Amino acid sequence: MAHPEPATAGAAEAHGHGTGEARPATGRRSPALSGRVRVPGDKSVSHRALIFGLFAEGTTHITGLLEGEDVLNTAKACAALGACVTRTGEGAWEVTGTGGRGLASPAAPLDFGNSGTGVRLMMGAVAGQHVIAGFDGDASLRRRPMKRVLDPLAQMGVEVVASAEGGRLPLTLKGSSATKAITYETPVPSAQVKSAVLLAGLGAEGETVVIEREATRDHTERMLEHFGAEISVEPHGAHGRRITLKGRPHLVAAPVDVPADPSSAAFPLVAALIVPGSDVILTDVMMNPLRTGLITTLLEMGADITVVAERTEGGERVADLRVRHSRLKGVEVPPERAPAMIDEYPVLAVAAAFAEGTTAMRGLSELRVKESDRLAAVAAGLAACGIAHEVKGDDLLVTGAATVKGGGPVETHMDHRIAMSFLVLGLASTDGVSVDDVAFIATSFPTFMPMMRGLGAVID
Numbered sequence: 001m002a003h004p005e006p007a008t009a010g011a012a013e014a015h016g017h018g019t020g021e022a023r024p025a026t027g028r029r030s031p032a033l034s035g036r037v038r039v040p041g042d043k044s045v046s047h048r049a050l051i052f053g054l055f056a057e058g059t060t061h062i063t064g065l066l067e068g069e070d071v072l073n074t075a076k077a078c079a080a081l082g083a084c085v086t087r088t089g090e091g092a093w094e095v096t097g098t099g100g101r102g103l104a105s106p107a108a109p110l111d112f113g114n115s116g117t118g119v120r121l122m123m124g125a126v127a128g129q130h131v132i133a134g135f136d137g138d139a140s141l142r143r144r145p146m147k148r149v150l151d152p153l154a155q156m157g158v159e160v161v162a163s164a165e166g167g168r169l170p171l172t173l174k175g176s177s178a179t180k181a182i183t184y185e186t187p188v189p190s191a192q193v194k195s196a197v198l199l200a201g202l203g204a205e206g207e208t209v210v211i212e213r214e215a216t217r218d219h220t221e222r223m224l225e226h227f228g229a230e231i232s233v234e235p236h237g238a239h240g241r242r243i244t245l246k247g248r249p250h251l252v253a254a255p256v257d258v259p260a261d262p263s264s265a266a267f268p269l270v271a272a273l274i275v276p277g278s279d280v281i282l283t284d285v286m287m288n289p290l291r292t293g294l295i296t297t298l299l300e301m302g303a304d305i306t307v308v309a310e311r312t313e314g315g316e317r318v319a320d321l322r323v324r325h326s327r328l329k330g331v332e333v334p335p336e337r338a339p340a341m342i343d344e345y346p347v348l349a350v351a352a353a354f355a356e357g358t359t360a361m362r363g364l365s366e367l368r369v370k371e372s373d374r375l376a377a378v379a380a381g382l383a384a385c386g387i388a389h390e391v392k393g394d395d396l397l398v399t400g401a402a403t404v405k406g407g408g409p410v411e412t413h414m415d416h417r418i419a420m421s422f423l424v425l426g427l428a429s430t431d432g433v434s435v436d437d438v439a440f441i442a443t444s445f446p447t448f449m450p451m452m453r454g455l456g457a458v459i460d
């Protein structure tokens, strides 16, 4: 069993929070941003490519894998569960799966660091297997709710051998190769919950059905089909879907070319919109309609974004985006759009700070259970930078201004998206914005600093 090349894990550590020391930084008023960049591979697709590689017969060749800490932890977990995982070049990885032989019990608890996606998907993966596995993560992940996944997995037959209070991490699961197929309606819109149930359903005899009232990102469904499973997706109600997976499929290795992550592209994109004179091109951005809520919203706000060369690559829509500095206006962001832009609200709040009028973002309850309570963290950051805003129940209202003074230090609470969003805010502020810790940026966008500086951003 090979492990991810040590050099990769080491490089991520050097950029990241491996040292445990907080690393402050300041985003400062910057000249016009310009250039052409490809942000790293999509985090959701990267996790899933490794996990399906683990289950498949044969060797899955992955290109463009995001080599951020979250995904590297999933790669290590795949190796510990019996796959042979090798890095063959930059973003190029090979996973030789367990095929029909089933997963192995890992010798030590699996550590998912800061990653909700990694741990929740892997709990599902283990559930349908004759395996005992421990799951753990950092202080942020230990605070996040796991019952949303453990409840349906218990219905399918998984046993929670031990857990911290409230079903939180660290916990130990005993999977079963006699998992029961269930029909499960997700109580919250969550691609992680949906994916955990579907992955557990791989080990069940019969059909596992997941019903979601609001459609969430569908990368698991697409990849199941790509690796040879029988799966059908039908509409359900006004915004939902009903997904049916036939259990115990023979999954066969399939190549995955990971497109650029729209959730990472969001940072240079908003930076270009708010820094006067900017003109930036973002290439190969995934345009899956369940991920483009931010672009829809920004276009409604009057953003100058041109979608160039839209095409299909590896089963996903991708495009290049030309983004120019724009005069934005406030809009209503409806709650049903939240799943298509759930990780983008912090940086949308930054764009809203420069818009004329008020941007009302509705129905943000899920933001409270991310790497931090993002609703509270964004509000506190806006307050620290003198930006008019209000939190009303689960809604966030931000009123923009022609000039933003800036300030800080903004507390990032172990949350990469809070750190990147407020650094971006600093680039168009008069006094700059400082954040208390940028170490967690390495979880999802390890090249954020050099890439932003390459476009002209002043960050020190």
Ligand SMILES: O=C(O)C1=C[C@@H](OP(=O)(O)O)[C@@H](O)[C@H](O)C1
Binding pocket: 043, 044, 045, 116, 117, 189, 190, 191, 192, 193, 195, 217, 342, 343, 366
């Ligand atoms: O399935 C995924 O890859 C993800 C789903 C979302 O989480 P939820 O399922 O908790 O909404 C998102 O916030 C996360 O960054 C990635």
Ligand SMILES: C=C(OP(=O)(O)O)C(=O)O
Binding pocket: 114, 115, 116, 117, 118, 343, 370, 371, 417, 444
């Ligand atoms: C919520 C996020 O990730 P995860 O749930 O995987 O920690 C995110 O990347 O914004």
